[in-house]
Amino acid sequence: MSNILPIITPQTPAHWAAYYRLRYEVLRQPWQQLPGSERAPDDDAPTTTHALLLAPGAAAGSAAPEAVGVGRLHASGPGQGQLRFMAVAPAWQGRGVGRHLLAHLEAAARQQQLSELILHARAEAVPFYERAGYAVVAPSHLLFGQIPHFLMRKVL
Numbered sequence: 001m002s003n004i005l006p007i008i009t010p011q012t013p014a015h016w017a018a019y020y021r022l023r024y025e026v027l028r029q030p031w032q033q034l035p036g037s038e039r040a041p042d043d044d045a046p047t048t049t050h051a052l053l054l055a056p057g058a059a060a061g062s063a064a065p066e067a068v069g070v071g072r073l074h075a076s077g078p079g080q081g082q083l084r085f086m087a088v089a090p091a092w093q094g095r096g097v098g099r100h101l102l103a104h105l106e107a108a109a110r111q112q113q114l115s116e117l118i119l120h121a122r123a124e125a126v127p128f129y130e131r132a133g134y135a136v137v138a139p140s141h142l143l144f145g146q147i148p149h150f151l152m153r154k155v156l
Contacts, residue, residue: 005053008054009049010050010052014064018052021067023087027087038085049073049108050071051101052067053070054068072105082119088101106156110156116155117154118152122147122149123147130152137152
């Protein structure tokens with residue numbers, strides 16, 4: 001179902017609110033992090049691409065659209081991009097939303113003439129990225145003192 005849902009770049013205040021709400025609810029709130037911790041200083045950089053997938057029926061001008069998936073690509077160096085803040089609403093997990101977002105962001109990376117992507121995946125997400133062609137490079141960091149991450153890479 002998710003492959004027919006359009007992925008957009010957030011433009012309106014309502015879209016940005018839905019985008020950041022999902023990032024917070026999935027990636028920060030479960031670990032008692034403060035609101036605002038889902039934002040990054042380079043979110044506004046011109047080299048950052050944001051992807052937002054809205055729930056079916058969420059009209060473009062809807063006052064409170066529901067995000068079902070989000071992700072971000074940042075051109076991090078010559079020929080290299082980094083994927084961050086990939087999140088899928090729990091009710092939508094396992095339905096292809098993550099694959100759809102990943103394909104969209106990889107296409108954006110190719111359009112920007114990036115030759116490789118890196119990311120720091122949570123341990124439970126490593127198999128998802130491996131199925132998409134990413135390889136573990138090395139253990140990365142421990143987020144919030146309890147979530148192991150692994151540096152992964154894919155040549156485009």
